[in-house]
Amino acid sequence: MTATSTSFDRIPAKRSIALPLPEVKYESQKLAFPYLLLSTLLFPLMIVFGIIGAAQYIWPTLFLDTLNFSIAREAHLNLLIFWLLLGLMGATYYLVPEEAETEIFSKRLAWIQFAVFAVTGVAAMLVFMVFKQSEGKPFVEAPFYLDVLIAIGAVIFLINIGLTILRSRWTPLLFVLFTGLAGLSLLYLIDLVSFKNLSVDYFFWWWIIHLWVEGTWEMVAAAVMAFVLFKITGVDRNVLYKWLYIEVGLTLVTGIVGTGHHYYWIGTPDYWLPLGAIFSGLEPVPIALMVWDTLRHTPNRQLSAIHRVAWYWVLASAIGHFVGAGVWGFAQTLPQINEWTHGTQVTASHGHFAFFAAYGALIIAAVYLTLPQIRGLRLFGQRRGMWAFWLMNIGMVGMVMSLTVAGVLQTYLWRVLGMDFMVVRDQYLAFWLFWRLLFGGALLAPGVVLFVWDFVSLSIGPAPKVTPAGAPELATS
């Protein structure tokens, strides 16, 4: 490829590749690999169920007897949580040794934990598909006995990571990461109990889902983001640490009471209306701080040439996190608006945008940052990774926009004008939901396939030979 227009052109090719990847510092960082691999393999499976669900919006009788919409949705959402958690755990196994400056406490425990999660995941899918069972709590629908196994896996994980840190040193980053991981595991325990009263059941279910994505997962993601930034930009750790506390502190202050934005209409007391409005209305503030904090660090040129794909994913994650969670979330968080948008595609557009950017993109950034090094590559080609990046991101933005238009139409015609639900759905929404399927199936899905291909080739393929002629590609492609 010829060097043309980017600012990297001015860097002599030799300098751009003068910095090959070092070996991993600690052998146990390689424990990240099985977690990232399983996570990456489940991602396309999740997409398959998403496509089936989206197709069923257009052709409602598709797979009606074998794999109906509720099963497709259940598989899509539970796999979503599963691949994201596996990804975050993989990133943790890579990050902790380097940050704590020691090996992981026990490799064997890490493998046992992995086996527990892998077996539980397969079993849960069988339960959904073959026995057609569900706990009825979206995102966390595995039956009780599997919940227990998942909880055991989480305890093993926490013990292993906790002892690793305790035996060495706590840094602010490790403190935030560990508190987030412990918090998310504790919250998961709520899934072990069910209440007969649906309002009570949902009241506590939101402690899992909302306090995960707008609380504890945010803490884990902030720590992973700080680490990734540190590696890619070479920024001073203390600068990142200071911001980390401010961002996480604000996230918790706004996020915890912000749970109220799910309590407007489920039979909870009226005081949740102002509480939810005020606190969740402020949630975009810490997210904006995080984006600003990310964007003001530009990567060191040599590092950016090597970690080009990872850096693009970091940017996509930061910007998408703000727009998808902050703006799209804020747009429907005030009760005066939520009263109309609740239960429409507006929520689905926000759910896709926020999950994909805040967590999905961050995990993919972590994969590109760590995988080549874990597999012992010195240099690697990034063209396939960049194709996957653009396909996935354009596909997701297209899906989100289609869902947003569908949602606004639905809100107006069905909720405001009071038109019949099915008339609105069949005559007005079908067109936009078709576009969602198209963006998802024709752009995002091929992007995911390319990403998996890239993952596999970086894992098992020989390192691409980088000749001097190939060098500019690393710097400019």
Ligand code: HEM
């Ligand atoms: C990374 C962060 C976030 C993620 C992953 C996320 C994801 C989601 C998902 C999946 C839902 C749908 C849940 C369901 O009913 O099944 C949802 C609902 C909602 N989110 Fe977020 N969200 C995030 C941040 C935010 C923020 C910062 C705000 C407010 C500023 C917000 C406001 C809302 C509201 C109001 C609803 C309820 C919509 C309704 O049921 O009418 N979200 N979110």
Ligand code: HEM
């Ligand atoms: C080809 C790509 C995809 C398609 C076609 C697709 C399709 C769907 C469908 C049909 C649903 C059910 C919506 C409903 O109940 O009305 C759904 C829900 C959801 N999907 Fe996807 N999806 C795709 C990719 C993704 C990705 C990449 C993510 C995040 C990383 C994601 C996150 C979600 C979430 C959070 C929900 C729940 C939304 C809610 O309850 O409001 N999806 N998706």
Ligand SMILES: [Fe+2]
């Ligand atoms: Fe929420």
